[in-house]
Amino acid sequence: MTTDQLTRTGAARPPRPAARPLAAGTLDGLFTATARHRPGAVAVHEGQQHLTYARADARSAQLATALLREGLQLGDPVIVHCSDHRQSVVAQLAVLKAGGVCVPVGRDASPRQREGTALLSGAHMVLCSLATRDRWQGRGPRLVLDDPALWRWVGALRADRSLPLSGPTDAAYLLTAAEGDGEPVGHLVDHRAWCLALAARTVQAGSAPPAVSLAEKATGTRTLSAMWWAFAAGSTLSARPSATALFDATTGHGPGAIVCGPEEYARALDHLGRTESYHRPRMTLLVGGPCSAGLAARHLELLPNTRLRAEFVPVDGVLPWTVREFTQESVAEPEGAVGAPLPDVRLTVMDALGRPLGTGRTGEICATGRPLPFDVIGGRGRIVLGGDGAALLRSGLTGRWRLDGTLEITPRTSRGRRHTILHPLDTVAAPNAL
Incomplete structure (x- = not known):
C-alpha cells in the first residue's frame, strides 16, 4: 500500500460545520485533551496493573518520536500486535501522534491472518510485545513495548516538537477482516469518521460512565469501540479476563458499562x-451482529434497570450502521430488527441490478456516510455505485425497510443463499470515493 492510498487531504470532502465537539478533532488529540484535564485518572485497568492518562500520553509521545527516528512517514501503516491493553493503548497513540495508520492485529491471529494483514497493508514496522515479537520476523523494525531496553532508549528521547502530526481527515486505522474465501479485506477509517461515530453514540447513549468493561484481548474490534468511548469521557477501560468476569464484584472498577458482542454477552448472562x-x-x-429477542429478554429479566443498546456493525467491526435500544415492548419486534441508521449514515436496500428498493422489499444492504470507512482495500466488489453516483459500502447481508423506518435483516433462503445479492459484475472499485 502506498502512502497516497492511506493519506488524504481535506479537499477530498467539503468542510463540515463544527456542530459537535468531537467532529473536528483527532483521536490522539482527544486523548491528550483528557490527559491534560485529568492527568492522574486511570485510563486502563487490567488485572493488578493500571495506566494513567498522563503516563500514557507522555510515553506515547516519546514512542512517536522513536517511530519518526526509525523513518515513519505520514500515512505509513504500522502493525500493532500487543499482549495487553496498556501496551496496545500506548502503541496506538504513538502511531496516531506520528501521523501513521494503526493496523491492529488480534492477539490470537493465525499465521495466515497475520500474513494476509501484512501483505494487504504493506506495513514495514511492527509494535509488539515479547510474547508476539517472534511472529513478525522479517517485517522490518520491531519495537517491543515490554522490553526494558526499548524504554531505556525511548526514555532518553525528547518528544519531537512537531508532534502531533495527525489531521482530522487523515487515515487513523486500517481495520482488516477475512472474507468468505479467507482473503483479507481492509477498511480505512479517518479520525473524523471515528469522532463522528463517537459523537453520535454520546448524543444518543450519553457519555461513558466512570468504568467501561470488556472481556476481549488487546487490539480487538470491540476493544477499539470501548476504549475510544471511554477515553472521550475520561473514563477507565477495565479489561476483564473472560466474559464470565464482566459482572465481577471483586474489582475496584465496577462495570458502569459493558461492551461486548452478542455471543459473549449470552455467556456472561448464563454465568450471571x-x-x-x-x-x-x-x-x-x-x-456486532443483531441482538436476538431471546438475549434481550434474558437481559431484561436479570438486569431490568440496565439499558441495553445494540449497534449493528456489518463491515469493519467498529463503526455502526444502525442502533437499537431494547425495552420490554421492543423485545416483541421481529428477530432481525436492527433499528434505525445513525446520524450521517445513509442506508440503501438494493436489488441485484443496483436499484434502490422500497419498504418491505428485500435486497442487499449498502451504506455511505462520514462516520463510516472512506475506502476499501482488497475485497473485490465491496464498493458499489448507487443510483446517484455515490459510492456505497456493501454489507453482504440482505434486509428490508420496515414501515416504522427501521431496518430488518432477513434470513437465508432454504438453499442457504441470501436474497438478491448484487452481482459482482455490477460493482466497481472506487477508492477514496466516500
Whole structure:
C-alpha cells in the first residue's frame, strides 16, 4: 500500500460545520485533551496493573518520536500486535501522534491472518510485545513495548516538537477482516469518521460512565469501540479476563458499562444467573451482529434497570450502521430488527441490478456516510455505485425497510443463499470515493 492510498487531504470532502465537539478533532488529540484535564485518572485497568492518562500520553509521545527516528512517514501503516491493553493503548497513540495508520492485529491471529494483514497493508514496522515479537520476523523494525531496553532508549528521547502530526481527515486505522474465501479485506477509517461515530453514540447513549468493561484481548474490534468511548469521557477501560468476569464484584472498577458482542454477552448472562454477588452496570452496549429477542429478554429479566443498546456493525467491526435500544415492548419486534441508521449514515436496500428498493422489499444492504470507512482495500466488489453516483459500502447481508423506518435483516433462503445479492459484475472499485 502506498502512502497516497492511506493519506488524504481535506479537499477530498467539503468542510463540515463544527456542530459537535468531537467532529473536528483527532483521536490522539482527544486523548491528550483528557490527559491534560485529568492527568492522574486511570485510563486502563487490567488485572493488578493500571495506566494513567498522563503516563500514557507522555510515553506515547516519546514512542512517536522513536517511530519518526526509525523513518515513519505520514500515512505509513504500522502493525500493532500487543499482549495487553496498556501496551496496545500506548502503541496506538504513538502511531496516531506520528501521523501513521494503526493496523491492529488480534492477539490470537493465525499465521495466515497475520500474513494476509501484512501483505494487504504493506506495513514495514511492527509494535509488539515479547510474547508476539517472534511472529513478525522479517517485517522490518520491531519495537517491543515490554522490553526494558526499548524504554531505556525511548526514555532518553525528547518528544519531537512537531508532534502531533495527525489531521482530522487523515487515515487513523486500517481495520482488516477475512472474507468468505479467507482473503483479507481492509477498511480505512479517518479520525473524523471515528469522532463522528463517537459523537453520535454520546448524543444518543450519553457519555461513558466512570468504568467501561470488556472481556476481549488487546487490539480487538470491540476493544477499539470501548476504549475510544471511554477515553472521550475520561473514563477507565477495565479489561476483564473472560466474559464470565464482566459482572465481577471483586474489582475496584465496577462495570458502569459493558461492551461486548452478542455471543459473549449470552455467556456472561448464563454465568450471571448462577451468581449471587455482582455489579449491576448502567448500560450494556452490544457491538456486532443483531441482538436476538431471546438475549434481550434474558437481559431484561436479570438486569431490568440496565439499558441495553445494540449497534449493528456489518463491515469493519467498529463503526455502526444502525442502533437499537431494547425495552420490554421492543423485545416483541421481529428477530432481525436492527433499528434505525445513525446520524450521517445513509442506508440503501438494493436489488441485484443496483436499484434502490422500497419498504418491505428485500435486497442487499449498502451504506455511505462520514462516520463510516472512506475506502476499501482488497475485497473485490465491496464498493458499489448507487443510483446517484455515490459510492456505497456493501454489507453482504440482505434486509428490508420496515414501515416504522427501521431496518430488518432477513434470513437465508432454504438453499442457504441470501436474497438478491448484487452481482459482482455490477460493482466497481472506487477508492477514496466516500
